[in-house]
Amino acid sequence: MNIFVCVSQVPDTATRIKPAADGKSIDKTDVNFILNPYDEIAVEQALRFKEAQGGEVTVVSVGDDTVLNTIRKALAMGADKAIHIKTSDEIDGISAARAVADVIKNSNPDLILTGKESVDTNSGQFATFLGALLDFNVVNVAVKLDLTGTQLRAEREIEGGKEVVETSLPAVVSCQKGLNEPRLPTLKGIMASKTKKPEEIAFNGGSAYTTISELVKPPAKPAGKIVGADLSAVPALVDLLHNEAKVI
């Protein structure tokens, strides 16, 4: 099986986000970038399919040289190869997806895995963009995947339950927590990853269709009220929710 995994880098989830001086991006000083948590799940799933039925796992990431860190983590987990689509231009989801589609369309991919969403942009659009660009089947937010030959049976999370989806390869699947428990890189994996040099390819994704014109912190909330510290607070709280907040 020829499997591709798209990975992106995101600020560590414990990061306190500060807008940068340009008012459009975040201040990257002291921000530690990590492999997007959902992409770890995608890498793990690719490795499991490969272990079960053979094949090759290639990770792909679009961005400047800083993405090499996340590529290295995926290689250390056990991916075979990596492609770095290099650009320092402003990209958005669609231009990144176009660049990836352009690079892998001639490589006969069977399966392309992505994370459910990047925890920075929270867009959750990339898998669908890729599927639409490549004219492949798409499954989003998968929590279970069963592959028999080229037939794929997936469970995907929806509001209040799950949908069981039947589709066939080639397909693009975005991976949700619950699908698997990602492995930690082993020392052996880390050593082996050092010999795997990412292939660098120039960006060919065209122009971005969206730009961020402003980025601000959400308005601060006024300090709340401590209603009390014992049972007498209960009727008082109900009064406040009813009369002041008017939410019940």
Added chain:
Amino acid sequence: MSSLLIVAEHRNGKLKKSSFEAISKGASVAKDLGLSAHVLLIGGTEVAGLTAEAANYGVTSVLTVTDPKLSAYANRAFATAITEAAKAKSASVILLSATSMGRELGAFVSVKLDASFASDCTDLQSAGGTLKVTRPVYTGKALSTVELKQAVKVITLRPNAFPVLSVPATASVESVSVSFTEKDFGSKVVDMITASGKLDVAEAEIVVSGGRSLGSAENFKILEDLAEVLGGAVGASRAAVDSGYRSHEDQVGQTGKVISPKLYIACGISGAIQHLAGMSSSKVIVAINKDKEAPIFQIADYGIVADLFEIVPALTAELKKRSH
């Protein structure tokens, strides 16, 4: 003349609340931009019974794409249906709800129409004839204003972020005929596993959440009882999910669901940054925690510093008493 198209979702023969929100917003945006507004319904025979209700929000017409094969969800076929309806009405703005269905359909359609796409928006301004879109990024830790540069713009709206405004009106009903290919049904839903008709935390107007301190799955019963009197859903922190007390579907936060209910009650949740990321845009936040230094109190509107095992059942009883 170009137009605005709103894609409405339905389940079990009923339009979703989030669709009424999208239709209400769409009708008012269309007015500001001088566009006609059309609601699109896609499905099998059940669609006929939904058109009247969809019309009740001040739109010009209700469009239907029906086919027996569309009674089960197939993402590519639904995307084709929307694309064809958008072309038929020269739509320049397409609105969907940021649900599991709307998010993927929006992305599909934006590629097919070479459009700009913004997902999960919490504000959409149309005064002055241009669209201004706000979406939370970094899981709610920042808000971004997005410019959509293409002539056609596809936008999904976060559930619960927009009010429902009914405008009794009449609208024409028009069916759009679409021919589908085999590829359109290359991925299709064959079954649903519904968690006993449980209300989803992302859709509920009131969410009662519990953390590690609940101590067991059984103890969540007290939160279930409170959620029941409030007509809400039960959520959980990651610590509670990782401890096996709740399933991941209920997790609120950076690696769970990001929600904006009108009331969020956090019970025994410390308020770690990854948890706040998922619920800080709730309209009103109540925190019940033994530790007065817990960070959750910094964003709570109302706090009670006490043992949740005492407070929660008392709160349920108080609400029951008053509902009589």
